Amino acid sequence: MLKGKHIILGITGGIAAYKSVSLLRLLVKGGAEVQVVITPAGKEFITPVTLSALSGKPVVSEFFTANTGEWHSHVDLGLWADCMVIAPATASSIAKMANGVADNMLITTYLSAKSPVFIAPAMDLDMMAHPSTHRNIELLRSYGNNIIEPETGFLASGLTGKGRMEEPEKIVEVLDRFFEKNENQSLAGKKVLITAGPTYEAIDPVRFIGNYSSGKMGFALAAEASRRGAEVVLVSGPVSLDTPSGNIRRVDVRSAREMLAACESEFDTADIAIFCAAVADYAPEQVADRKIKRGDMPEMTLRLVRNPDIAATLGSRRRDGQTLVGFALETDNEMENGRSKLRRKNLDMVVVNSMRDAGAGFSGDTNKITVVTAEGDEKSFPLKSKSEVAADIIDCIEDLSV
Numbered sequence: 001m002l003k004g005k006h007i008i009l010g011i012t013g014g015i016a017a018y019k020s021v022s023l024l025r026l027l028v029k030g031g032a033e034v035q036v037v038i039t040p041a042g043k044e045f046i047t048p049v050t051l052s053a054l055s056g057k058p059v060v061s062e063f064f065t066a067n068t069g070e071w072h073s074h075v076d077l078g079l080w081a082d083c084m085v086i087a088p089a090t091a092s093s094i095a096k097m098a099n100g101v102a103d104n105m106l107i108t109t110y111l112s113a114k115s116p117v118f119i120a121p122a123m124d125l126d127m128m129a130h131p132s133t134h135r136n137i138e139l140l141r142s143y144g145n146n147i148i149e150p151e152t153g154f155l156a157s158g159l160t161g162k163g164r165m166e167e168p169e170k171i172v173e174v175l176d177r178f179f180e181k182n183e184n185q186s187l188a189g190k191k192v193l194i195t196a197g198p199t200y201e202a203i204d205p206v207r208f209i210g211n212y213s214s215g216k217m218g219f220a221l222a223a224e225a226s227r228r229g230a231e232v233v234l235v236s237g238p239v240s241l242d243t244p245s246g247n248i249r250r251v252d253v254r255s256a257r258e259m260l261a262a263c264e265s266e267f268d269t270a271d272i273a274i275f276c277a278a279v280a281d282y283a284p285e286q287v288a289d290r291k292i293k294r295g296d297m298p299e300m301t302l303r304l305v306r307n308p309d310i311a312a313t314l315g316s317r318r319r320d321g322q323t324l325v326g327f328a329l330e331t332d333n334e335m336e337n338g339r340s341k342l343r344r345k346n347l348d349m350v351v352v353n354s355m356r357d358a359g360a361g362f363s364g365d366t367n368k369i370t371v372v373t374a375e376g377d378e379k380s381f382p383l384k385s386k387s388e389v390a391a392d393i394i395d396c397i398e399d400l401s402v
């Protein structure tokens with residue numbers, strides 16, 4: 001899968017830089033065109049001569065070549081690359097990337113990169129375990145960067161623990177899998193209906209009942225399904241997100257009833273429906289046609305009536321060959337509630353996320369899920385960026401139909 005790919009190999013100043021030579025050799029052997037970008041500290045560990053001999057290109061380290069004044073454009077490099085791999089990534093470079101400290105060519109290239117970024121940390125076990133390193137790595141993950149976790153083993157310091165850079169062969173496997181997935185058109189010819197975001201249930205012309213859904217999870221699913229070749233219809237409640245690029249038709253709605261109506265007109269021709277929206281279960285019985293005044297009322301009662309359940313309504317009229325996936329956002333009894341929603345709504349799969357897990361659920365850029373299928377299979381995933389979670393969910397949907 002590496003053949004013809006443009007890869008930036010970023011090398012920072014750590015002892016594991018010796019492994020970058022093997023990584024570079026493997027990438028070139030696999031047919032990739034590799035541009036090495038090294039930090040000034042990286043050059044203390046490995047010479048640019050070795051790296052340029054192996055890559056067949058001058059190594060970039062400074063913003064310009066001192067004797068000729070030739071400018072090295074980090075922006076052009078960022079546009080050229082199909083992916084960027086930073087291996088090894090030291091604690092210091094990770095901190096700079098996480099916080100945008102653009103004081104060398106490698107960090108400016110990272111900040112300009114339009115392509116996916118893979119980061120392979122390498123450091124001593126205590127640095128790896130420090131809360132600041134954890135926080136910085138989580139920040140990078142939240143930007144959608146892929147972290148290639150370090151291994152536990154014998155370290156250069158003589159100590160044993162977590163911090164060994166992943167082996168070059170394994171890093172190449174990660175990249176191979178990434179390119180394979182990216183070129184995967186497994187959903188070509190399929191129509192995927194996705195609901196996303198919150199619903200707003202009007203109280204009067206200026207007030208509503210809503211929730212904290214940002215739409216990020218549903219939009220990430222739309223992007224992933226479209227990347228795999230699907231025709232996507234994204235029915236979205238009120239959110240402030242741009243529609244991802246690709247074959248995605250967005251239908252904006254406000255209330256649960258509007259969301260149901262939009263889904264009903266798309267459902268029969270859909271092959272897959274994913275109900276990711278956080279739909280309000282109740283709406284005010286009466287919507288005041290004028291702004292309700294504070295007046296003298298010491299208290300106010302709002303009478304609510306049940307909204308239609310979109311997933312259950314469509315689940316009851318599904319046809320053969322359709323795959324239906326719901327979500328369950330829980331605060332307790334997560335798995336039991338998830339399984340019960342799966343049965344009640346006649347779904348094939350439910351994605352459970354819990355408000356008890358840090359970084360999961362509403363608003364943020366990450367989520368932590370367990371997938372439950374109608375066959376009774378369960379699969380839990382670690383905390384990941386919402387785009388990675390979307391890829392995991394769609395992998396699980398594809399496994400259902402195998």
Ligand code: PMT
Nearest residue numbers: 214215216217275278279309310311326327328329362363
């Ligand atoms: O948008 P983000 O900020 O990225 O957050 C993502 C998310 C937390 C909203 C998402 O991951 C999620 O969990 N979505 C479902 C939230 C929810 O409302 O769950 P629920 O357990 O109340 O509903 C169960 C299922 O029935 C869901 O698939 C829901 O879309 C569907 N439902 C619920 C009520 C209703 N009236 N109609 C429905 O279709």
